[in-house]
Amino acid sequence: MIDSCVVIGAGIAGVNAAEALREKGFEGTVTMIGAEHHQPYDRPPLSKKFLLDNGTPPDFPLRPQTFYDDCRIDLRLGAESTKLDVSSGAVVLDDGTHVHADKVVLATGGRPRRLGLPGCELVGVHSLRTVDDAAAIRGHLDRGSAVAVIGGGFIGTEVAAAAAAVGCPVTLIETERLPMQRALGTEVASLLSRAHRQRGVILRTGVGVDRLTGRGSVTGVELTDGSHIPAELVVVGVGMVPNVELAAAAGLVVSEGVRTDQYGRTSHPAIFAAGDVAEQAGIGRLEHWQQARDGGGRVAHAILGQPSPETPMPWFWSDQFDLNIQLAGTPSPSDSKCWRGDPDALKFSVLYHQGRHVTGIIAVNRGKDVRPAIELIKLGSVVDSDLLDDPATPVRAILKATRGSVAGST
Ligand SMILES: Cc1cc2nc3c(=O)[nH]c(=O)nc-3n(C[C@H](O)[C@H](O)[C@H](O)COP(=O)(O)OP(=O)(O)OC[C@H]3O[C@@H](n4cnc5c(N)ncnc54)[C@H](O)[C@@H]3O)c2cc1C
Numbered sequence: 522m523i524d525s526c527v528v529i530g531a532g533i534a535g536v537n538a539a540e541a542l543r544e545k546g547f548e549g550t551v552t553m554i555g556a557e558h559h560q561p562y563d564r565p566p567l568s569k570k571f572l573l574d575n576g577t578p579p580d581f582p583l584r585p586q587t588f589y590d591d592c593r594i595d596l597r598l599g600a601e602s603t604k605l606d607v608s609s610g611a612v613v614l615d616d617g618t619h620v621h622a623d624k625v626v627l628a629t630g631g632r633p634r635r636l637g638l639p640g641c642e643l644v645g646v647h648s649l650r651t652v653d654d655a656a657a658i659r660g661h662l663d664r665g666s667a668v669a670v671i672g673g674g675f676i677g678t679e680v681a682a683a684a685a686a687v688g689c690p691v692t693l694i695e696t697e698r699l700p701m702q703r704a705l706g707t708e709v710a711s712l713l714s715r716a717h718r719q720r721g722v723i724l725r726t727g728v729g730v731d732r733l734t735g736r737g738s739v740t741g742v743e744l745t746d747g748s749h750i751p752a753e754l755v756v757v758g759v760g761m762v763p764n765v766e767l768a769a770a771a772g773l774v775v776s777e778g779v780r781t782d783q784y785g786r787t788s789h790p791a792i793f794a795a796g797d798v799a800e801q802a803g804i805g806r807l808e809h810w811q812q813a814r815d816g817g818g819r820v821a822h823a824i825l826g827q828p829s830p831e832t833p834m835p836w837f838w839s840d841q842f843d844l845n846i847q848l849a850g851t852p853s854p855s856d857s858k859c860w861r862g863d864p865d866a867l868k869f870s871v872l873y874h875q876g877r878h879v880t881g882i883i884a885v886n887r888g889k890d891v892r893p894a895i896e897l898i899k900l901g902s903v904v905d906s907d908l909l910d911d912p913a914t915p916v917r918a919i920l921k922a923t924r925g926s927v928a929g930s931t
């Protein structure tokens with residue numbers, strides 16, 4: 522008999538877990554512990570809309586307050602869980618409170634990776650994970666500060682795009698040859714790099730950072746080639762570290778994240794994990810909004826012993842300038858590729874496959890190809906691999922032909 526669930530972390534994974542517990546009929550107590558003081562909010566807009574919309578208050582609530590009241594979720598904000606006492610079945614908070622928990626959901630997300638270089642403590646050096654970080658960055662953008670972004674992943678490129686779009690001079694520094702190269706491959710990353718340049722971002726690639734300069738406040742970034750980029754705002758976007766410490770201290774199996782099976786069950790029978798902190802069997806640790814949302818829902822099913830919805834296909838989006846970028850599945854550089862649309866006009870998709878098996882898709886301003894591609898990945902194999910390699914055949918037409926042939930053969 523389960524009487525109490527405690528969800529640690531009030532992000533999308535935690536909120537969805539709490540909601541799904543109630544939706545699935547759980548009648549016991551649900552307590553949600555959130556270290557931040559803000560009402561639980563959505564993170565993706567922080568590097569996009571929030572930086573662009575001058576004057577908009579930092580307000581992207583995941584749910585209205587009435588939701589927590591109606592669902593009888595005891596939401597404790599500004600409270601940090603400091604220990605999982607597995608022997609007594611309690612979650613310990615930073616004020617010494619013990620909250621009894623028959624089941625615990627770890628949805629603690631992550632924190633920005635630190636650069637660890639001289640000058641990182643200077644005023645004007647920020648990372649971006651929370652609404653407070655975003656507000657600080659936007660304050661600089663409002664003043665037209667010169668911006669240096671360190672790290673050309675998605676958060677770095679989104680911040681650079683927003684800064685350029687609001688008229689700030691911006692330099693993006695990336696050690697690889699191209700920003701976003703690791704995620705999107707060389708060809709797509711080249712096209713997007715060109716788009717950044719054309720829209721005003723100065724790219725410094727294939728070079729590292731030695732130190733940040735300044736006294737009190739940051740004045741710039743010194744690169745490993747000896748050059749100096751002047752900046753009043755430095756945004757460090759060099760990745761994320763999952764908040765696994767509670768789990769590790771409680772003796773759970775932790776590697777890249779808190780290890781779980783496909784349902785979010787950790788190595789301890791009373792503890793579940795979802796979202797950015799979880800390393801799920803067969804998928805690994807993803808930092809995708811949709812994975813966090815659905816993972817939260819899945820752990821609720823697992824806690825209640827109910828059949829779990831299927832694991833969603835990895836899917837991620839990013840918005841930069843006028844560009845909507847989507848990636849789905851697990852495309853690999855060694856897969857065969859077929860381009861559709863017009864790369865020069867930045868309206869294209871690249872469908873990845875191994876023989877008749879679609880493995881993934883990357884789409885830029887061509888979202889219409891993404892859903893059918895996801896369905897094709899799920900189907901396993903397509904009716905005719907020649908269709909995959911024919912740029913004139915729309916992805917949805919391949920799906921239609923494959924479905925037709927599957928239906929015809931049953
Ligand atoms: C700026 C930004 C832009 C993004 N854009 C996109 C995008 O365009 N597309 C996309 O797919 N994904 C995007 N993501 C990723 C996506 O937002 C994350 O995958 C998602 O937010 C993860 O949700 P989560 O609930 O696992 O963790 P989080 O959202 O990190 O929430 C975890 C919460 O737990 C709290 N917490 C941690 N430890 C404790 C503790 N001990 N006690 C109590 N509370 C604790 C934290 O303070 C935090 O509030 C973006 C992320 C960021 C930061």
